[in-house]
Each structure stands twice: as C-alpha cells, then as structure tokens.
Amino acid sequence: MAKRYRSAGEITFDVFNYFVLGVIGIAAILPFLFVVSGSFATEAEITKRAVFLIPTTISFDAYRFIFSTDTIVRSIGVSLYVTVIGTAVNLFFTVTMAYPMAKRYLMGRNVILNLVIFTMLFGGGMIPTYLVIRELQLLDTLNALILPGAISAFNLIIVKNFFQELPVEIEEAARIDGCTELGLLWKIVLPLSKPVLATFTLFYAVGHWNNFFSALLYINDPSKWPLQVMLRQIVMLSQSAAGDLSSMDPNFVQPPEQSIKMAVIVVGTLPIMCVYPFLQKHFAKGVMLGSVKG
Numbered sequence: 270m271a272k273r274y275r276s277a278g279e280i281t282f283d284v285f286n287y288f289v290l291g292v293i294g295i296a297a298i299l300p301f302l303f304v305v306s307g308s309f310a311t312e313a314e315i316t317k318r319a320v321f322l323i324p325t326t327i328s329f330d331a332y333r334f335i336f337s338t339d340t341i342v343r344s345i346g347v348s349l350y351v352t353v354i355g356t357a358v359n360l361f362f363t364v365t366m367a368y369p370m371a372k373r374y375l376m377g378r379n380v381i382l383n384l385v386i387f388t389m390l391f392g393g394g395m396i397p398t399y400l401v402i403r404e405l406q407l408l409d410t411l412n413a414l415i416l417p418g419a420i421s422a423f424n425l426i427i428v429k430n431f432f433q434e435l436p437v438e439i440e441e442a443a444r445i446d447g448c449t450e451l452g453l454l455w456k457i458v459l460p461l462s463k464p465v466l467a468t469f470t471l472f473y474a475v476g477h478w479n480n481f482f483s484a485l486l487y488i489n490d491p492s493k494w495p496l497q498v499m500l501r502q503i504v505m506l507s508q509s510a511a512g513d514l515s516s517m518d519p520n521f522v523q524p525p526e527q528s529i530k531m532a533v534i535v536v537g538t539l540p541i542m543c544v545y546p547f548l549q550k551h552f553a554k555g556v557m558l559g560s561v562k563g
Contacts (some may be wrong), residue, residue, distance in 0.1 A: 301538070308332070308531035315525050331524040331532035341536060342498065347411065348496040349540075352477040352507035354417040359473040360466065362420045364430055368454050370425075382426075389422045395486070403485055413487035414480065414495070424469050431465040432458060471545065478541045500537045503529045 302322050307315065308331050310324040335341050369375055370382060393401075398417065407413040435458060443453050459466070481497035488494060494502075524532075 301444065304531045304534050308528055308535050310528060312525040312528070315527055328524070328528075330521070332536075333521075333528060334524050335536070337530055341496070341533070343492065344494055344496040344499040345540075347493060348478060350479075351411055351414045351495055352474050355418075355477040356470060356473040357421050358415055359421070359424075360470060363425050364454075364459070364466075365522040366420060367425050367428040368432055368458065370429045373433075385422045385425060399486060402523070408487055409490050409493065411488075411493060414477070414483050417483070418476075421473075424472060428462075428465055428469065431462060435461055474544060475541055498535050500533050503533050 299322070306322050306324050309327045311326050311327065311328045311330075314324055314326060370378060372378070392398075402408060402413050402417065407416065439457060439461075440453055443457050447457065479497060481495065481501055483494075484495050484498045485501075488498070
C-alpha cells in the first residue's frame with residue numbers, strides 16, 4: 270500500500286493539539302506534584318522556598334505524625350466502608366431499575382421515566398432532606414451517607430439507554446433456551462454491560478470517596494467522620510487532630526503545619542487514584558455507548 274503523505278495543515282493541526290493538551294496536562298499535574306513534594310519537605314525548605322517540585326531533603330515526619338494516632342486510619346476505614354458498600358448499593362438499585370425501564374413493553378414506563386426526570390429538575394432542598402433523614406433515625410449512622418443517594422437519576426437514564434441498545438435477538442434466544450428474566454439479566458445483560466458498569470462504578474465510588482458535605486450535616490460523632498471531613502478539619506480549622514506528639518519519640522519535632530496538611534491531602538487522594546487505572550479503559554466507551562439515544 271502506498272504511503273500517504275500528510276499535508277502541512279494536518280501536521281500543523283496535530284502539533285497544535287499536542288501543544289494545547291500538553292499545557293493542560295502539565296497545568297493539571299503540577300499542583301498535585303507540589304502537594305506531594307511539600308508533604309516530604311522539611312520546615313526549613315518550606316520556609317526558604319515558596320514553590321518547588323523536588324525537596325532537597327526528604328522527610329517522612331509529616332506522615333509519621335498523622336499516623337501517630339488512629340484518627341486518620343479510622344477515617345480511612347469509614348471512607349472505605351461508605352465507598353464500597355455505597356457503590357454496591359448504587360449499582361444494585363441502578364441496574365435493577367434500569368433493566369425493566371429499558372423494556373418498551375413495560376406498563377407505565379413513560380410515567381415512571383417522567384417521574385425520574387422530574388427529580389433531576391426539582392429537589393426538596395437541604396432542610397427537607399435533613400428532616401427526612403432525622404425522621405428515619407439515620408442521623409449519626411453511616412447509612413445516612415449511603416441510602417439518600419442510592420440512585421442517581423442521570424446515571425440511571427444512561428444505564429437504561431445502554432440496556433436498551435443491546436440486541437433483542439440475544440435476549441429472545443436466551444428465553445427460547447429457557448432462561449428466566451433474572452437469569453437473562455445476570456448471565457447475558459450484565460456480562461455485555463461491563464463498560465458501562467465499570468464507568469458508573471468509578472462515578473459512584475469517586476462521589477462517595479469525595480463526599481464530605483453529607484457527613485457534615487448528618488454525622489456528629491467524630492469517630493464516624495469519613496476521611497474528607499477529617500481532611501477539612503485539618504486543612505481549614507486546625508492540624509491538632511492529625512496526630513499526637515506525646516506518642517512520638519522525645520526528640521521528634523512537630524512537622525510544619527503546611528507539610529501536615531499536604532500529607533493528609535495525599536493520603537486522601539491516593540486510594541481513589543489507585544482505582545482509576547483499572548477502570549480507565551472502560552471509561553469513555555461506557556459513557557458514549559450509554560448516551561447515544563433516549
């Protein structure tokens with residue numbers, strides 16, 4: 270096959286694209302690198318240099334200090350519990366509602382769909398929601414962080430659209446072979462829906478991991494605070510809750526406040542960043558496939 274030579278305009282366009290995307294990528298990565306570097310820096314370096322990407326002396330004192338008590342570890346445990354259980358609850362209710370909604374012969378389908386869309390446009394607001402949570406006796410329980418957002422209307426519609434686009438012939442063939450409706454969902458539909466399920470697993474998991482406002486409203490017991498609330502307490506209010514000097518070596522010098530804040534930010538960001546590469550390959554495909562038709 271003869272080699273196709275690219276025109277000067279195409280080459281210029283590609284160079285421009287690479288340049289713009291490179292600048293955006295660097296602008297997104299640099300602040301996080303600064304935070305990571307600052308968490309390993311000594312007080313002298315932070316005082317001397319306003320901005321740096323590689324500390325001259327690497328110190329783990331900030332991490333030793335924030336892990337000197339079980340406060341951060343307990344908060345990580347709460348966040349992991351809410352993220353794992355909350356995501357499982359989200360996927361269960363989203364899939365089990367999206368699947369029947371994808372069937373055009375379902376009676377009352379349009380009415381239910383309009384009610385779902387109505388919730389996207391109009392909401393009760395913070396105070397009515399708080400009153401409902403209180404009447405359900407969910408205050409100061411981790412269920413208050415999971416159950417109120419069990420289904421996202423936007424995500425439900427995209428998953429419903431994805432199910433709707435699956436070939437009807439596959440389902441009919443499975444039914445002829447004696448497959449029940451539940452077996453059809455479990456053995457046929459879900460295995461074919463891995464891209465969209467992986468995408469919304471990531472959406473729901475990131476939402477739960479980063480959610481701190483619900484915990485501020487509904488959780489008064491500090492022992493049940495997720496990591497993001499503890500991060501807010503340390504970064505915006507004080508670093509005193511991050512560690513305990515009395516449990517450290519007598520020669521240990523408390524790290525600078527800025528290093529402690531940056532170390533907590535890194536600890537709060539790292540787990541969800543570790544999950545992303547495993548789901549990234551399904552990310553764009555899942556969203557695009559589920560958003561083609563209504």
